[in-house]
Amino acid sequence: MGYSRWVLADLQVHTPADFHQKYGDVGGPSPNAAFAETLIKTHADAGVSVIVVTDHNTLAWYPELAAAGRRHGVVVFPGIEFNANKCHLMAIWDCTDDGYRRGQQFLSHLFPPNSPPALTERREPNPTTVGSPLDLVKIAAQTYGALVLAPHSTAKDIGLFARNVCNTSAQIAQSGYVAGFDVWGNEGADVLRNPRSQFGEHRPAWFISGDVRDLETVGQRAVYLKLGTPPTLESLRQAFLMPDQRIRFPEHHRTKFGRVPGLQFLDGTDPTWPRLNRVCVTGGFHDGLTIDLGPGLNAIIGGKGAGKSTTIEIVRHACAAPEPKTDDNRNNRVANFSANATATLGVVTADQQRYEITRSGDDTPPQLLRNGLDTGIDVSRRFSVSVYGQRELALLADDQKGLRQFLAISADPNLAAAHAEQERCLRELEATNTDLGKLDAALARSADSEEKLKDVRDQLEVAGQHGAEQHVAASRELTAVQAEVSAAKTWLEGVGPLAEQLRSATGRPAVREHDAVPPALISAAVEAESTIRAAVDTILDAVRLGLGRIEPAVEEHQALVQARRHQINVALADAGLTNPDELARLQRTAADLERAVAKVPAQRQRLDELHAVHSDQIEELRVARRAISQLLQTAAANLTATVGGRVRVIVQPQADRTDLQNLLTQLLAGKNVRGDQVAKLANSSPAVLVAALKSTAEQLVKLGVSENTAAKLHALTAGKVRQIEQCDTPDHIVVEINLSDTEQPRWLDVRKVSPGQKATAMLSLALVTGSNPLIIDQPEDDLDNRYIYDQVVRQLADVSNRRQVIVATHNPNIPILGDAEMILALDATIDKSRVVACGAIDEPQVADAARQILEGGDKAFRDRARRYRAAN
Template sequence: MTDAAHASHKILRLEVRGGFWDGLEMDFAAGLNCIIGARGTGKTTILELCRHCLGQAPIDDPQREQQLTKLIKANLDRGTVEVVIETRDGMIYRVHRGATGDEPEVSDQRGSPVEISLHRGQVFAADFYSQHQIEDIAISPRAQLAIIDQFITDEIAEIEPERRALASDLEKNSADIHRLRQAIADREEALAEIPELKKRLEALDVGGEQADDINREVALKGSRDQEKRTIKRADETLAASLDKLEDLTRTVKSFGRLVERSEGENAKLFERLQLVLEQAGNDVAGQLGSARKLIEETRASVEDLERELGEAHAGQEQRYAELLQKHQDAQAQAREGARLQARLNELLEQKRQVERRRQELNELTKQRGNLLDQLSELHDRVFALRQRTAREISARLEPDIRVGITQFGERVDYADCLRDALKGQGRHYNALVSRIEQNLPPRELVRLLERSAVSELATALEIRDEQADWLIDRMRAAEDGKLLLDLEALQLEDRPKIELCDGGTYKDASTLSTGQKCTTILPILLLDSDRPLLIDQPEDNLDNAFIYETVVRNIGAVKAKRQLIFVTHNPNIPVLGDADAVFVTESDGQHGKLRTNGDVDKLKLEIEQILEGGAEAFLERKRRYGY
């Protein structure tokens, strides 16, 4: 949770050029901002223009993202929107974007482009919630998890690069293991021919006075085949090493581009960092150049030896041919012996390749275990952060609301993966999928499947051995064995549980009425954070008593530390929340216009007219209530 003295991100200004809101200019306050106006005057569009400009579309909800894209295109047309932001570090940037899918363009206060990205919220982040989205959060574990993560953005950002790197390494490891397993399987059937070839060679009887000489020449011819393969393999290995060194050279030469231009007070330090990296890249590239030269010289020597070997082979082949010419009766047997020996040598070379691949596979399997362990450790760290945050939220909101979290509790992706593997098999597999995802984590399931542990699997899932045997065969065969690698690498997400105390009993938010869902989620959103909070009609589905007793109270507690920008039709929010800035919108149906703006005292007549229904309506309610 954000400390009271902790600086926060802010949206300072919004400018629109073109479209429905052409000419709009809004300067937001650091505290509570309320946008009011009659329905259809474009209030929602203002929030969504801010969201669009900052590149914070809800990418985890394709349908909502598509809706917002249509809204932006319809209201911005060929125009542009610019948002001025201030980071919690005090840096001010201008963010510019058109209606198309182009990325936001970021510049400094003077308008000079800066190479920073707003993705992942590491430079700047804000929390946007469209109308009815709060209700949707109550039924979406992923959305609830995202809310928890918003309170620990910095801590997760520190872990995320390592997690992404490990996930990338694991993906490559999976591809390499699958490739090696396929290569080994493709060769094993042919290798079964080796014992038979050896028997046939031993049984082959050339005969005649020169039998020993002919048999020796046949064996030497086989050795020459093996020699050619050996020198060819050496050359191919050297060539592949040169390619790898070339790729590595390009990588180290780009070290200097790792540093993004800094506009902050530590810019000089980052200039020095860039120089250090560039120098290191040049030094390493020089060393790699020396290594390349050495390999190229070695390859040239190998080519010389290959030519020398070819000359030697030519003379030896001539001798072999002359010997066969002298002994016409042994030619057929000799040629058959040469053919069998060549085939045997070919298979023995393939066997050596398979053995090398098995060794490589063993190394990759060990590496895979380490990668999985490291990912699991990172997940444990993230879970500990989430668990701490859930406890802090509960401490702030109990007894009304409590938040818990279960590690690896979100298993939808796991179940979907299992269903995809088992569907179309003519069996009722849904019950089996449910047993698996409830009782066996992916890694443990894969361990049992790879060992063909029928009895253990049957016991763990409480099924018959016959079913376990079928499951093992099906899962191991799926996608040529790749499914097991994918399952083993599957990272289960944590699952939050947000509950409301209703009549002394805690109830899961997903089971509540629409109003109760909002009653449960909104107080969490209104907790202090360093990210601006933008909500379209936070009062939806809430009664005025809750708005006054909870929403307004929470606004008062947080607005000094967190910027709030709300579209609202409820007078309690700007009036009792003591809005620092109120913006009044109007429209002629073709274009929106900012009629006026100011603090809540300056605009009390507009608030009274738009949100209270006018003075007469307000006084009539007062009379009816007997005040």
């Protein structure tokens, strides 16, 4: 079983059994497999997947056609066309043995024994004589369970609404026994333009059928019906109960029938919008859940704790949609979709590419797969969903950032380009601000260098006036003399140790007496040793004598140096120097400062250039932001027009000063500036505020702040002023709802109305905003049932024709009257959710689950209906 979907159906197909058939020689009027195969294959080739065989007064061909249909994927329903008092009618039964049997029983009712036969000898159909058209449609519907239709209802001589055919046509049209009325026949018939003439307050379910009698016309007058999978008689019945949602004429019929009120046209059945087509969960509370989703409206129903909200939060998590705005929704998913659980979503993107998204219950990012292989692409670049958990739509009304993002969804695609332009401007401004900051710092250092250079030059000038250079030279010469005297003394002090080393080296090695050693060698060594020792003694005596004489002279030298040094230091102090090295340091410092100061003109020129660039970039940023504002304003106007009179969206251009006020609070932190002063400043635009900052304190006072605050503002650095200059003041979005029931509107800001009225407005906007899948958890929580029926259901039905909507709900109006393509009914034990039923409402199991969950069961539903009837 699956969701309901569009199929091309022909509800009136004749066989060779028809007296007026034009198929040619196909083996006679009796059923044969060969022609059944041909007829069915021709329909399949034409894209027709559902047909009703409606020969006049016979069901003979149904078994053969049904068998051929099963081979070619064409569902064949049994039916008959009959006429009473010239009026042609059709009865259709389910494509089952029981349906076929019921059809035969009804045919026997139409032509009982002793009445004219169903077909003449020439196989022409006889009219029935057992009752009036009104009696027969009632009997067919109530007694024999048929779906009754009026074929070619405006056709001359045979159509229900043709002149002089049926004098009870209005009664039949309003009886409820005839489900649908074929427009084919007289396209200028009054009933097509003015259905009230026959239907009164009832709304007709128009359709078109082929009345096929030859292969050349197969599929030409087929109609699109939204039917369950597989189609059943209940599917057909639901289509005619909900014609606005389930019946569409092929586009090529618009020229002929476009002026018939209520008709809708469809150019192909394949959805063209992004959508989820499957959700699979392993592990966690929803272990084993596997559902196929329809491209339109899908409803998740179940009792409290069955897992409706968790299902939505799993999809949100898997698609990496923005996190829930409430802790309850966030905790719901964390508690029921554990870290070892996995969700796999089948998705179709806006360009109709198919992917899978898989994500576990932990914080690991989702993977985007194509053909089972990881693409490595971020999910958000290919697919997104708009998710509103319980109460989140109401919270959106108070969230300015969220409202702007919400509005951007339905804005012109150029909005993305405008935002990209804004980001480009901000990146370039960031680079320029960095350069300006460096130049500001460099020029600040240069300014300090200029002051230091003046001081150093003054010190050098004073030193020069007092002959500092001559005194420094004398000091340096005195230092050199000191070094020479010290070296002389050090030399003499070093000779003694050398002489002692020489004494140690004169120890003569012993040489034994031997006949191989001449006596002269030993005597020569002894004599040399004696002479060297005498020389060493002489040297040591000379050293002691020299030191005795030089030390007093050194002391006298030191006294002279000290006196001379004192004279030099006094002279240097008069020149403003603390020591001789100070002059060289000052000279080096002066050279360094002169090089730094020499760069100032070029730096100032570069600063002027950067300021000009910065001004241009600020203007480009303002242009980009104005473009964003204009596009949002257009989007707001379009949204207002789409919603239509009940809700409107107003854009107050660049009026949200929250970011500016926060920035000013940050920049003035610790300066004892009161909050009311900051708020007054934030009332001005950044451009006005910066102009005042660059002017005088009086200009700031004119903006409403005190002189004290103005002084503190003037102390802000250039970098902080630039932060203010590029601060964003985005649009302020106001959503208003019309609370008047008269022609005179009464608009109120949704932030000032009741929760129900607020939810009403935000739900209306959410339904028409964007084209990506819209997922809402229990939108009815703050809404009254009357509004759900009057507004939400109508909007859901309309929006679901061009956008996928998934709603978790416990309100029966949404899935039933909204005609959900797929209803997922959930129940749960303590630790696990389970699927009770899944599919279209056409399926008995789904319908039963919906009655039990949404209505409290058949008895409760009947008891309420009885009470309502009693009250009337």
